[in-house]
Amino acid sequence: MPIPIRPARAADRDAIIGMHVTMSRKAYGHILSDYYFAEVLPAEKDKLWSERFAGPVDPERLSIMVADADGVLAGFTSAVFDPSDKWGTYLHHLYVGSDFQRQGLARRLWLAILDTFPAAFLDTPISLLALEGNMPARALYDRMGGRIEERILAQYPGSPDTPVLRYTWPHRDELRQKLAPHTA
Numbered sequence: 498m499p500i501p502i503r504p505a506r507a508a509d510r511d512a513i514i515g516m517h518v519t520m521s522r523k524a525y526g527h528i529l530s531d532y533y534f535a536e537v538l539p540a541e542k543d544k545l546w547s548e549r550f551a552g553p554v555d556p557e558r559l560s561i562m563v564a565d566a567d568g569v570l571a572g573f574t575s576a577v578f579d580p581s582d583k584w585g586t587y588l589h590h591l592y593v594g595s596d597f598q599r600q601g602l603a604r605r606l607w608l609a610i611l612d613t614f615p616a617a618f619l620d621t622p623i624s625l626l627a628l629e630g631n632m633p634a635r636a637l638y639d640r641m642g643g644r645i646e647e648r649i650l651a652q653y654p655g656s657p658d659t660p661v662l663r664y665t666w667p668h669r670d671e672l673r674q675k676l677a678p679h680t681a
Contacts, residue, residue, distance in 0.1 A: 505554070572592055573606070578617075604676050608677075646664070
């Protein structure tokens, strides 16, 4: 039976922070400094997720979906809806725990988050940022038809300037089509 996906709750905050920190280290450990992972990242993620769960999540501004494997966080994704962002909806996170990878869960999480888009964002662009050196993520985004629109240099404490790529899709339905399971 597939792992259920549901909207995140405030009670998921600590598990999301833990996965965010752990999987970031795993994905970016060869790119960013040990100092960043030990001294900066945990506090950054605690602040981010504490702010996001400080009150009710406004579905017109933010969506957070989790994959819940019998009380164990298997993965999560989030989308930020900001009408002033020229890049449109920002797919801010997509993380799947090591024990749950290669089971189609990332695809299912993205499909679930696409279903939460407010009506005003159905036909607007979608974007995300990926570290240039994160080849597994880039391969996924390339397979999903993402277009690289810009390359910027980001600064992470204790690390040299780090190239970051902005991937985009023109609208929700194009990304949904790329994510839909292929049928014969």
